[in-house]
Amino acid sequence: xxxxxxxxxxCPPWAPFFGYLGAASCVILSNWGxxxxxxxxxxxxxxxxxxxxxxxxxxxxxxxxAGVLGIYGLIVAVIIAQNINAPNNDGTTQYSMYNxxxxxAAGLCCGISCLVxxxxxxxxxxxxxxxxxLKSSGGKRAWYTAAEMEGDGTGPxxxxxxxxxxxxxxxxxxxxxxxxxxxxYGLIVALILSQHSFKxxxxx
Amino acid sequence: xxxxxSICSTKYCNAGWSEVLMSMSPYGFANLGIAFGLGLSVxxxxxxxxxxGSSLVGAAVxxxxxxxxxxxxxxxxxxxxxxGVIMAIILANKVKKPVDLEDIYYLSDDWDFPGFYxxxxxxFSAGLSVGLTNVASGISVGIAGxxxxxxxxxxxxxxxxxxxxxxxxxxxGIFGIIVGIIQSNSCNMPISILSEN
Numbered sequence: 323x324x325x326x327x328x329x330x331x332x333c334p335p336w337a338p339f340f341g342y343l344g345a346a347s348c349v350i351l352s353n354w355g356x357x358x359x360x361x362x363x364x365x366x367x368x369x370x371x372x373x374x375x376x377x378x379x380x381x382x383x384x385x386x387x388a389g390v391l392g393i394y395g396l397i398v399a400v401i402i403a404q405n406i407n408a409p410n411n412d413g414t415t416q417y418s419m420y421n422x423x424x425x426x427a428a429g430l431c432c433g434i435s436c437l438v439x440x441x442x443x444x445x446x447x448x449x450x451x452x453x454x455x456l457k458s459s460g461g462k463r464a465w466y467t468a469a470e471m472e473g474d475g476t477g478p479x480x481x482x483x484x485x486x487x488x489x490x491x492x493x494x495x496x497x498x499x500x501x502x503x504x505x506x507y508g509l510i511v512a513l514i515l516s517q518h519s520f521k522x523x524x525x526x
Numbered sequence: 527x528x529x530x531x532s533i534c535s536t537k538y539c540n541a542g543w544s545e546v547l548m549s550m551s552p553y554g555f556a557n558l559g560i561a562f563g564l565g566l567s568v569x570x571x572x573x574x575x576x577x578x579g580s581s582l583v584g585a586a587v588x589x590x591x592x593x594x595x596x597x598x599x600x601x602x603x604x605x606x607x608x609x610g611v612i613m614a615i616i617l618a619n620k621v622k623k624p625v626d627l628e629d630i631y632y633l634s635d636d637w638d639f640p641g642f643y644x645x646x647x648x649x650f651s652a653g654l655s656v657g658l659t660n661v662a663s664g665i666s667v668g669i670a671g672x673x674x675x676x677x678x679x680x681x682x683x684x685x686x687x688x689x690x691x692x693x694x695x696x697x698x699g700i701f702g703i704i705v706g707i708i709q710s711n712s713c714n715m716p717i718s719i720l721s722e723n
Contacts, residue, residue, distance in 0.1 A: 335640040336547035342651030342709060349705040350658040353698040357666035360698075364666075364691040368673035371684045378687045389694040396701040399655070400708055406648075408712045409640035413720050417644075464680065 333415040333522035338406050340422035344429030345402040348512070351433025352395025355440025355505075359388025362444025363451065370455030372464045377454055380491070384447025387498055391436040391443075391505050398432040398512045405516065420520040428515035435508020442501040450494030457487040552646020553621065556715070559653025560617045563706070566657025567610020570664025570699075574603030577668030582675040589679035596678060596685075599671025602692055606660040606667070606699040613656040613706050617649050620710065625717040638716035645713035652710040659702025666695035 363384035371378045402425045407416040456462075460483045462471060478486075535541050539549040578599040586593050628634055674688040 331544075334544055335643040336544060336647070338644050339547055339647040339651075342648050345705060345709055346651040346655040346658075349655050349702055350662075353659045353701055354662040356698055357662035357695060360691065360695045361666045361669035364670040364688070364695070365673050367691060368677040368684070368688055371677050371688065372680045375681060375684055375687075378684065382687075382690055385691050385694050389697065392698045392701050396705060399705040403705065403708045406709075406712075408644055408714075409638070411720070413636075413638055413640055415640045 332420070332520070333418045335409065335415055337415065337417050337419050337422040340419075341402065341406045341417065341425040344422075344426035345399045345406070346429070347426075348402065348429035348433045349395045349399040351430075352398075352436030352440075352505075353392045355437035356388050356390075356392035356395070357440070358437070359391065359440035359442075359444035359447065360385050362441075363388060363447030366448035366451035370451050373462050374455040374459045377451075377458055377487075381451045381454060383495065384443055384451065384498055387502050388440050388443045388447070390502070391440050394505055394509045395432060395436055398428060398509065398516065401513070401516050402429055405519065407521070414522070416521050416523065418520045418522050420518065424515050424518040428512040431515065432505075432508045432512035436505045439501055439505035439508075442504065443498055446494060446497050446501060450490070450497070453490055454487050454494070457490055458483055547647075548643065552642050552715070555646035556617065556621050556649040559650035560614050560621075561653070562650075562657045563617065563653030564610045564614040564657070566654075567613075567660035567664075567699075568607050569657075570661035571603045571607035571610075572664070573661070574606065574664035574666075574668030574671070575600055577665070578603065578671030578675065581672035585675050585679040591682070592675055592678045592685075596671070596675045598689070599667065599674060599692060602667045602671065602696045603664055605696060606664045609699050609703045610656060610660055613653065613703055613710075616707065617653060617710060620645070620649065620713060620715060622715045622717050634719055636719045638720045641714065641716050645715045648713035649710055652706040652713075655709065656702045656706040659705075660699050663696060663699035663702070666698065667692055670695050 367378060367381055367385070370381060405421070405425065409415045409417075460477055460480070534545045534549065536545070539545040578596075582592070582596050582599070624633070633639075670688070670692045674685065674692065677688055678685040
């Protein structure tokens with residue numbers, strides 16, 4: 323048997339460790355980001371719903387955008403996991419170190435991008451939704467007494483409140499879209515990396 | 527047999543990834559995957575339940591009508607633990623002991639080592655995927671459920687709308703188990719020496 327120097331093997335049996343770690347880190351990190359965005363924005367929606375229940379359905383948008391990040395992670399993790407080939411029946415391996423490190427990088431790209439994008443969507447969504455509720459209800463807070471809720475008739479009208487709140491909503495939607503784009507960058511690079519493939523096929 | 531499955535060049539088998547990864551038993555990796563899959567899923571479920579339960583009990587002091595309706599948040603958290611149990615049972619059925627060994631103390635040279643390492647690493651990764659994703663899902667459902675209970679106590683019409691937030695949060699646990707099942711699908715532990723074909 324010929325002498326082989328350690329580190330020169332292209333398809334060692336431990337190469338799938340890195341591929342699997344890539345798939346796992348992708349789904350784990352992106353779902354952490356999605357969860358972060360969901361709970362942060364969800365608290366804001368609940369806070370707003372107490373003073374302005376009519377705005378809840380409109381303001382579910384940050385939560386939907388955060389949920390999409392989990393789907394990005396799922397897509398990339400499934401693509402990576404489908405590309406990890408098991409060894410052949412005669413003991414030769416097909417999955418190379420080239421594949422392993424490419425898949426690890428793909429998983430980390432998508433995962434970390436979706437993690438931070440989810441955090442951003444959560445923070446922006448929380449504050450934007452609370453601001454929307456405050457503006458729509460004319461500055462009404464949940465702890466006001468009945469007399470305070472009536473107001474003195476000199477403040478802005480309901481129409482002006484709704485108009486101002488919609489302007490705020492449009493601004494926050496633009497911010498949320500830019501945050502979602504960060505996760506999309508990670509997804510695109512991950513998809514490019516996951517196409518890198520070198521298969522060790524038996525030569526005969 | 528691959529050349530990297532030979533004796534280590536250093537005393538502690540730590541001269542590079544090949545020595546480190548091939549010196550750790552795939553049975554260890556697979557069983558740690560099962561342990562992390564179940565244990566971390568239960569951590570997520572527990573975290574969610576104490577988050578939502580404490581708010582539910584506190585808000586129910588002044589508004590007792592919310593008690594039964596908001597138990598659904600606790601059930602959503604429990605579902606993440608169930609995903610961990612499902613994954614652990616699937617993985618545990620894949621861990622097989624060797625059937626016919628010529629020498630019972632050592633695996634022979636023509637053991638299916640590539641398939642052995644492949645399944646060990648794959649099951650570890652599947653368990654970790656499910657476990658850590660369920661921690662995120664559990665915490666998210668817990669915080670959403672806690673806010674839902676407090677909002678429901680203030681105004682009953684809010685409950686159904688805020689339940690939508692919890693449904694998004696619990697979908698994350700499903701993503702974790704889908705990826706875990708796909709990863710562990712092709713992981714089969716060898717039970718005897720390689721067949722010649």
